[in-house]
Amino acid sequence: MIVDSLRLKFVKKALMAHKLMSHRRRNVILSEAKNPGERCGKVGDPSTQPSKFLGPKPKNLDGLAQDDHIKNMVNFKTIIILGRPGAGKGTQAALLAEKTGFRHLSTGDILRKRAKRQDNLGAKIKKLIDEGKFVSDEIILNVIFEAIKKAFQEGKKGVILDGLPRNLSQAESLSSFLKAENFENPLAINVNISNQEAIFRLTNRKTCSRCGKTIPYSEKTADLKKCPECKGKLITRPDDREEVVRERLKIYEEETALVIDFYKEKGLLKEVEGERPIEEIHRDILSLVS
Numbered sequence: 001m002i003v004d005s006l007r008l009k010f011v012k013k014a015l016m017a018h019k020l021m022s023h024r025r026r027n028v029i030l031s032e033a034k035n036p037g038e039r040c041g042k043v044g045d046p047s048t049q050p051s052k053f054l055g056p057k058p059k060n061l062d063g064l065a066q067d068d069h070i071k072n073m074v075n076f077k078t079i080i081i082l083g084r085p086g087a088g089k090g091t092q093a094a095l096l097a098e099k100t101g102f103r104h105l106s107t108g109d110i111l112r113k114r115a116k117r118q119d120n121l122g123a124k125i126k127k128l129i130d131e132g133k134f135v136s137d138e139i140i141l142n143v144i145f146e147a148i149k150k151a152f153q154e155g156k157k158g159v160i161l162d163g164l165p166r167n168l169s170q171a172e173s174l175s176s177f178l179k180a181e182n183f184e185n186p187l188a189i190n191v192n193i194s195n196q197e198a199i200f201r202l203t204n205r206k207t208c209s210r211c212g213k214t215i216p217y218s219e220k221t222a223d224l225k226k227c228p229e230c231k232g233k234l235i236t237r238p239d240d241r242e243e244v245v246r247e248r249l250k251i252y253e254e255e256t257a258l259v260i261d262f263y264k265e266k267g268l269l270k271e272v273e274g275e276r277p278i279e280e281i282h283r284d285i286l287s288l289v290s
């Protein structure tokens, strides 16, 4: 409970900081847009006066640097793949990344990768993962935001998020982050499958005990015992047992479904029917993105 409330406190704080930051930037941009070529505006007009709290004018809001930034803002996309556990989010995100060149950021993979880095955060994450403990929203958001910025700095045109946002507060933090960085609004794509289908897929899929690859159920893979990539032993993950799956779906209904509503209300949500062949779903998603 203490950890939970601490986490909540941090997320709220981070959110407020992001909101404040993006609010300030927006204000500056808006006030400049009102008076093109007359940046200082009229003396005494509060809408054109930089706030005292802003301190020195940020460099990227001047001249060419600003134009560059706006150009970058237009060019960087965030695609969010949503859907019930078992909807095939990872598969679709990977296919989409291959086609678009956007970077696929799967929360699980990113955390595992980040845990290998020899610094404080890496060590902290490694400990949590090794002990099978819950990784806090604070850490997840830090790591994902870091990865988004890195993708942008390395010249990627966008990122595809799979596994985040998982709850409303993560969704709000993500929006604040994107605004603060002057990135475009995200596009959320919900890959829709029924509860029943989710239960079937999760309880029948297998996972490699060595590399973590998941093998979806099909007639072809039903008798598979070893991972096709690393020859590791295939197992049913403990959290893919039916009672755990039902619990996960309940949590999904309670938390992640709110994320879908969040994007729907903002007009940033697209729906795709998920109980079809992977290739068909991929084509639909691709047409929504391009």
Ligand SMILES: [Zn+2]
Binding pocket: 208, 209, 210, 211, 212, 213, 227, 228, 229, 230, 231, 232
């Ligand atoms: Zn494997």
